[in-house]
Amino acid sequence: MAQREAFAGIMLENENMTIAPGAAEDDRLDYFVHKDGLTFAGTHLIIDLWGGEGLNDADLIETTLRRAIDVAGATLLHFHIHAFEPDGLSGVAVLAESHISFHSWPERDYMALDIFMCGKTDPYKAIPILREAFKPETLQLNEIKRGIVS
Template sequence: MSKAHALFQLGMDLNQGSSTTQTEENKTAVQDAIKATGSGISNVVNLDDDRKDYFIERDGIRFAGTHLIIDLLGASRLDDLEFIQETLIECVEKSKATLLHIHLHHFTPNGGVSGVAVLAESHISIHTWPEKGYAALDVFMCGDAEPHNAITVLKDAFGPDKVVVDEFRRGKEVG
């Protein structure tokens, strides 16, 4: 299925401009990063599914998605913008999610990075404090995505001394 068709299924029209539509420059940056890492971003939108809300049912509970709050302590390479982008792209791929846009900002003078990978299934956000060896991440995904797979990618990439993960099931009240 084409990316345009997948986005249309999510209520997004690539032919109409919006404040969240990525620029050609951003599209090129994401495509270049995908090529550089050899990643093939997966598309998990299922057109045969009669249910269009992409809620999840697990353990008899219906909810919008899994939200992981991840702290990396004693981590490295938290000031390497390109490496962080490649790592987020790998998180998306391993989680079987669909990358729509990625934006990262490099702060000076400490070199911290803050940003977000916007997904068809929600998002992954990151904020780093390299001088403290600390990174705060937010991984929220709905549908068939597998957000827990991002944890292993983050451990392998940043080599933290400790990882703290809190999990929330979002939208239980709606389900």
């Protein structure tokens, strides 16, 4: 906690990152999840897609993730995709309720996705969207409840 307080109100910048002063008062809502008798920061889904289609198609991936964000009830703030040569994509969707990130290795028929959401969102609603778009032979899913406080 002392480190976070030490940086309160300081603006740090470089070409890749900006850390702004604390949130405005109306941005400080409690986005912790209260479910099944637990209180926690959010649900983090770790997803491995094997044998899917379109793993090097930036437009398909962006369209699919935008749909998944909408269906899950999240709010998109920023979307970025980076293409690697000769193949492969990495990207992140920054959400008001956390993020979705992905990395694809088309040469291995594999994509890794992380969906971390808090608040009243439902990250599990993204799974059928991913299955429909990428048609994976195998989808492995692990859940982590992040930041359990009670």
